[in-house]
Amino acid sequence: MSEAAGRPALEVEGLVKHFTVGGRFTGGGATVHAVDDVSFTLGEGEMLGLVGESGSGKSTVANCIMRLVEPTAGSIRLQGRDITHLSRRELRPLRRSLHMVFQDPYSSLNPRMTVGAIVAEPLRLHRLAAGGERERRVVEMFDRVGLRPEVRHRYPHELSGGQRQRVGLARSLVLQPSVLIADEPVSALDVSVQASILNLLRDLQRDMGFSCLFITHDLATVEFLCDRVAVMYLGQIVETATWTELFRNPQHPYTQALLSAAVVPDPVAQRERKRVVLEGDIPSPAAPPSGCRFRTRCPLHELSAPASDTEQPPLREFAPGHAVACHLAAAGKPVPRIADSGGDKVATTSG
Amino acid sequence: MAEPLLEVADLSVRFDTDDGQVHAVDRLSFALAAGEVLGIVGESGCGKSVTCMSLLGLLPETAAVSGRVEFGGVDLLGLSPRRLRQVRGRQISYVFQEPMTSLNPVFTVGRQIGEVLHRHLGLSRGAARKRTIELLELVRIPAPERRVDEYPHQLSGGMRQRVMIAMALACDPQILIADEPTTALDVTIQAGILDLMREVRERLGTAIILITHNLGVIADIADRVVVMYAGRKAEEAAVHELFAHPQHPYTIGLLGAIPRPAEERPERLQEIPGRVPSLAELPDRCAFADRCPRADAACEHVPPLHLARPEHVVACVHPGAEVHA
Numbered sequence: 001m002s003e004a005a006g007r008p009a010l011e012v013e014g015l016v017k018h019f020t021v022g023g024r025f026t027g028g029g030a031t032v033h034a035v036d037d038v039s040f041t042l043g044e045g046e047m048l049g050l051v052g053e054s055g056s057g058k059s060t061v062a063n064c065i066m067r068l069v070e071p072t073a074g075s076i077r078l079q080g081r082d083i084t085h086l087s088r089r090e091l092r093p094l095r096r097s098l099h100m101v102f103q104d105p106y107s108s109l110n111p112r113m114t115v116g117a118i119v120a121e122p123l124r125l126h127r128l129a130a131g132g133e134r135e136r137r138v139v140e141m142f143d144r145v146g147l148r149p150e151v152r153h154r155y156p157h158e159l160s161g162g163q164r165q166r167v168g169l170a171r172s173l174v175l176q177p178s179v180l181i182a183d184e185p186v187s188a189l190d191v192s193v194q195a196s197i198l199n200l201l202r203d204l205q206r207d208m209g210f211s212c213l214f215i216t217h218d219l220a221t222v223e224f225l226c227d228r229v230a231v232m233y234l235g236q237i238v239e240t241a242t243w244t245e246l247f248r249n250p251q252h253p254y255t256q257a258l259l260s261a262a263v264v265p266d267p268v269a270q271r272e273r274k275r276v277v278l279e280g281d282i283p284s285p286a287a288p289p290s291g292c293r294f295r296t297r298c299p300l301h302e303l304s305a306p307a308s309d310t311e312q313p314p315l316r317e318f319a320p321g322h323a324v325a326c327h328l329a330a331a332g333k334p335v336p337r338i339a340d341s342g343g344d345k346v347a348t349t350s351g
Numbered sequence: 352m353a354e355p356l357l358e359v360a361d362l363s364v365r366f367d368t369d370d371g372q373v374h375a376v377d378r379l380s381f382a383l384a385a386g387e388v389l390g391i392v393g394e395s396g397c398g399k400s401v402t403c404m405s406l407l408g409l410l411p412e413t414a415a416v417s418g419r420v421e422f423g424g425v426d427l428l429g430l431s432p433r434r435l436r437q438v439r440g441r442q443i444s445y446v447f448q449e450p451m452t453s454l455n456p457v458f459t460v461g462r463q464i465g466e467v468l469h470r471h472l473g474l475s476r477g478a479a480r481k482r483t484i485e486l487l488e489l490v491r492i493p494a495p496e497r498r499v500d501e502y503p504h505q506l507s508g509g510m511r512q513r514v515m516i517a518m519a520l521a522c523d524p525q526i527l528i529a530d531e532p533t534t535a536l537d538v539t540i541q542a543g544i545l546d547l548m549r550e551v552r553e554r555l556g557t558a559i560i561l562i563t564h565n566l567g568v569i570a571d572i573a574d575r576v577v578v579m580y581a582g583r584k585a586e587e588a589a590v591h592e593l594f595a596h597p598q599h600p601y602t603i604g605l606l607g608a609i610p611r612p613a614e615e616r617p618e619r620l621q622e623i624p625g626r627v628p629s630l631a632e633l634p635d636r637c638a639f640a641d642r643c644p645r646a647d648a649a650c651e652h653v654p655p656l657h658l659a660r661p662e663h664v665v666a667c668v669h670p671g672a673e674v675h676a
Binding site for chain 2: 053054160162190191192193194195196198199202217219220221223224243257258260261262263264265266267268269270271275276277278280281282
């Protein structure tokens with residue numbers, strides 16, 4: 001799907017973000033390897049899911065792309081143009097084509113502005129429309145996200161979580177950006193509200209044709225929305241594939257574990273499934289393991305040792321459009337299943 | 352069902368606020384059998400946490416609790432704070448959602464669990480330490496002899512939740528109330544905690560009340576399910592029955608709203624229009640009617656709970672899989 005599109009909307013190459021923590025008083029600080037050598041492309045009109053658990057670095061990737069934090073190394077290209085080292089001033093006109101929706105609809109809207117003014121703000125700042133024209137575009141945007149036009153005179157605290165997230169979407173999309181970064185946009189919402197926001201995001205994407213990097217910890221929402229998925233673990237991408245391929249044929253042991261651990265709302269299927277419970281916890285990104293970063297928890301560590309103890313597995317093509325960073329993966333030779341039949345069960349579980 | 356271990360009858364919880372009375376729980380009844388896992392599921396504000404906190408007198412004084420909570424021949428709601436303290440932690444214990452904030456950061460894990468053992472069972476310091484290490488072993492914390500002397504900040508989220516469960520199990524309670532025990536955790540960690548709770552039930556025979564918004568967690572571990580909406584019980588049935596034959600339009604809506612991994616991805620997720628009614632003005636009719644595709648004149652009264660199928664109660668006048676247009 002992405003190959004067919006010409007120039008990618010967004011290209012991230014070799015992105016690295018290290019934070020220095022502590023040390024101000026003690027002398028030597030520690031370096032947190034939040035993102036280490038992450039590369040991916042987001043095709044024109046594509047929905048790419050970036051999946052990972054807490055501490056995987058997925059939000060840092062988003063913040064680097066938005067230049068909310070400065071990347072340590074690597075490059076970010078927006079429609080072919082390198083934006084990694086642009087100054088704030090140089091970046092400003094490009095902000096029109098790159099927008100973000102935040103996770104928490106409660107704290108990401110200014111409580112002292114009406115939601116209409118919040119949605120009009122980008123138009124005002126970029127001097128794109130004023131007066132009646134601005135108002136018209138705000139009303140049109142409200143309509144697109146399913147809010148009645150009267151709602152624009154209200155304040156954020158008067159709205160429900162779902163309505164606020166609609167306002168957040170309206171603000172991000174009012175300039176018709178070519179790329180939308182959505183960082184866990186539904187995680188703070190109740191299930192019944194989540195569904196309407198996910199449906200809305202999908203409709204908007206089809207109507208307006210923007211490309212979307214959808215960041216989440218929830219595999220099921222990715223599966224509903226995304227064309228392609230990249231799985232992150234401890235600052236690195238461990239696997240990328242189309243959603244069908246990933247769900248039918250997950251390779252990286254971490255992806256396999258993640259798929260097997262997700263609960264499905266079906267007691268028959270859920271109780272039949274073989275689950276892989278990973279040993280231990282995600283290591284600290286301040287001291288990532290040598291070699292393969294997953295090796296400390298990998299159920300297949302015995303098979304991949306000793307190579308995995310010292311060498312970082314590169315993200316290699318496993319099949320067309322499917323790349324895996326695992327010593328056990330080679331073209332045409334799949335990684336062993338970590339739970340017999342576990343992987344298949346996950347893919348065939350239906351409601 | 353045999354004689355229930357815990358029986359809640361007509362439980363109502365009201366809060367007096369500046370905006371008037373808020374009815375957090377409205378005439379809720381349910382029972383818990385020995386060794387059973389009862390799931391209470393609902394969205395935020397449905398009253399599921401308030402229900403369980405009221406059982407143990409954990410609510411602030413602004414709460415007016417009425418009804419009956421029968422446990423071991425006494426009504427827990429009528430107990431003095433002193434008597435209630437003896438029940439709490441000893442016979443009924445509670446695991447909170449946030450393992451980050453519910454442990455005291457300035458005491459070691461061993462000291463915190465030891466306090467429970469000392470207070471309820473009168474164990475000496477040495478005996479308490481020995482038992483604490485056993486408990487940490489029980490909840491599968493590696494190297495318990497070392498962990499017992501660590502502080503909460505030295506543990507990961509999953510480990511802290513295991514410590515919370517170990518503390519809750521310290522006095523071998525008959526009932527464990529777990530309030531969203533896995534919500535703050537990652538999925539791979541969640542799987543381990545669910546396995547642990549299953550094991551606790553099987554090995555110790557502890558009955559569990561599991562409060563969650565996640566129907567996947569319910570599907571995984573619950574024996575019986577109570578679905579709550581706006582402070583009232585919408586539906587109750589055994590877990591397989593509920594998922595196979597959901598009766599209440601709200602339950603049906605919730606099940607359709609969850610994206611799930613499947614071969615064929617759905618074109619759209621089912622939405623539930625509107626929003627949860629404000630509990631300050633809980634309607635004197637079906638609370639779900641405003642959002643319900645089946646609502647009609649018959650929904651103008653609070654629908655009584657009735658048997659829609661064998662051992663399956665529902666509070667809806669138009670129950671069932673089909674939409675009665």
